[in-house]
Amino acid sequence: MDRVILHSxxxxxxxxxxxxxxxxxxEKPVAVCGSKEQRHGIVLAKNQPAKLMGVKTGEAIWQAQKKCPELVIVPPHYDRYAKFSAAARGIYESYTDRVESFGIDECWLDVTNCRKSGEEIAEELRSRIKSKLGVTVSVGVSFNKVFAKLGSDMKKPDAVTVISRANFKDTVWKLPVTDMLGVGNSVYAQLHRYYIETIGDLANASPELIKRRLGKCGEAIQAYANGLDSSPVALVGESHPAKSISSGMTLPHDLTCDSEAKELIYYLSETVAAGVRKQGMRCTEVSVAVKDSKFERITRQKKLPVPIKSTFEIAAAAYSIFTENYSWNRSVRNITVGVSGLVPENSAVQTDFFSEDKARQRLEALDGAVDKLRSRYGSECLKRAIVMEFEGLTERKSFDEGEK
Ligand SMILES: [Mg+2]
Structure with a gap:
């Protein structure tokens, strides 16, 4: 029997x-933007009126304002989004124990064993979320996760789309192949060389060609295109990602200036950022705790304008927290760098704009390469220049690692 999967x-x-x-x-065009004051603030999300004016996720505020001078700019409030996201999940979980989040605003539900049909449940979700939370959802109904997700994208806002075995060739196959889960920029670059532009093109391409050019990933996405995705919707509570990650160090000799503290902060950020990436997350808050030579402790944290995962960005945020809050009345005994407010790295809202942000992409690609090399050859194989300086500094001091 076919499964019944919803994507909301x-x-x-x-x-x-x-x-x-x-x-x-x-009624007004609204854009949620990171760092309003900075010239480089970008649009993280926009509402329907802003969308109609041509405002795009990922563009700079000034570009958006050129198209839409009356655009209202508001800063992000991740705590609010987390609250709404949890409330929506609560509604989903009243139908089934198979509810899997994908980003902060998307979920799959497996409702195969429910008495009502998939479409009935989708319509119920749509109206319940609108009346309880005051926001709308679009829901895809299908027999696998990949098509359910495509369905939720096809009609929105506030809509239900059913993709069945009977209609998927007519509905899904004409969509651009890049709409499908698993087809990112680099995969598309390969497909494009062989004139594979739609999901139907991929479904009907030579399996040998796809396998030769794209290996296992190619086989997987070609199966998706043919409706052959059997991946299950995770059970509620199946994974428990950490809520926060931190790394700290007590030094045998105190630090006495910004540049020493900077090196330690960058060093600690390596571990923290690698932990964030290992979980497939980004963080929205960075904190720094400092213990001084009299064992007085201060902790300061900062909400970030956009969720990040690169070592450099986490370190830079941590260092600015440090310099803004510590005035060197005493020397420093211990520093701990922490991150929290973790959100899945491929939160749907973020993907567009991160791909626009070339600098961030480069940093993240670099981190990806570093992580891969380290997992193969051990963590000592690569070190950032600033960390090497730090280790030179501490070798003489022969520090030990503590307070992990
Ligand atoms: Mg969404």
Missing amino acids: DLNNFFASVECRYDPTLW
């Missing part, structure tokens, strides 16, 4: 939540 996507999630907190915004 909260529409214009960040912007919709902001409009719930300030109802005067509903």
